[in-house]
Amino acid sequence: xxxxxxxxxxxxxxxxxxxxxxxxxxxxxxxxxxxxxxxxxxxxxxxxxxxxxxxxxxxxxxxxxxxxxxxxxxxxxxxxxxxxxxxxxxxxxxxxxxxxxxxxxxxxxxxxxxxxxxxxxxxxxxxxxxxxxxxxxxxxxxxxxxxxxxxxxxxxxxxxxxxxxxxxxxxxxxxxxxxxxxxxxxxx
Numbered sequence: 407x408x409x410x411x412x413x414x415x416x417x418x419x420x421x422x423x424x425x426x427x428x429x430x431x432x433x434x435x436x437x438x439x440x441x442x443x444x445x446x447x448x449x450x451x452x453x454x455x456x457x458x459x460x461x462x463x464x465x466x467x468x469x470x471x472x473x474x475x476x477x478x479x480x481x482x483x484x485x486x487x488x489x490x491x492x493x494x495x496x497x498x499x500x501x502x503x504x505x506x507x508x509x510x511x512x513x514x515x516x517x518x519x520x521x522x523x524x525x526x527x528x529x530x531x532x533x534x535x536x537x538x539x540x541x542x543x544x545x546x547x548x549x550x551x552x553x554x555x556x557x558x559x560x561x562x563x564x565x566x567x568x569x570x571x572x573x574x575x576x577x578x579x580x581x582x583x584x585x586x587x588x589x590x591x592x593x594x
Contacts, residue, residue: 456566
């Protein structure tokens with residue numbers, strides 16, 4: 407029976423704003439340039455919530471992709487995870503730069519909630535891992551596509567709206583690739 411571990415999604419985070427972004431548990435990559443604490447953010451609350459949620463989710467996807475590359479025995483899953491990690495590293499870098507320009511410190515670590523998911527996945531092996539990884543990524547990407555579509559069409563900040571609009575086709579491709587990886591791991 408496949409294990410489905412749900413993570414915080416961009417859509418859910420937008421609904422409850424930044425209050426869900428808890429303390430960091432694992433540093434994934436180097437810190438973003440410091441944002442001057444004296445300068446106020448140039449983002450409205452809903453724009454800030456989208457940016458923070460997208461940045462947090464990017465960190466989670468980077469970490470889960472790294473775990474998949476180390477854990478899977480499937481070449482298809484490994485290649486998908488490498489592609490996904492590359493896409494999310496680019497996305498995280500772009501968001502970090504936007505945050506810097508907007509004087510908004512964005513998450514650059516995996517949240518405590520996402521770390522629980524990573525810990526649960528790290529105990530799985532073989533096809534069990536591959537199925538749980540694929541189901542987790544599919545669920546996260548369904549949520550991300552919805553959130554990015556919503557923000558691209560109704561977000562207030564033009565730079566973030568452009569980011570969401572540019573990244574949406576790649577998120578859709580990752581969703582389709584995750585579904586293909588799940589299907590291939592079920593047939594192995």
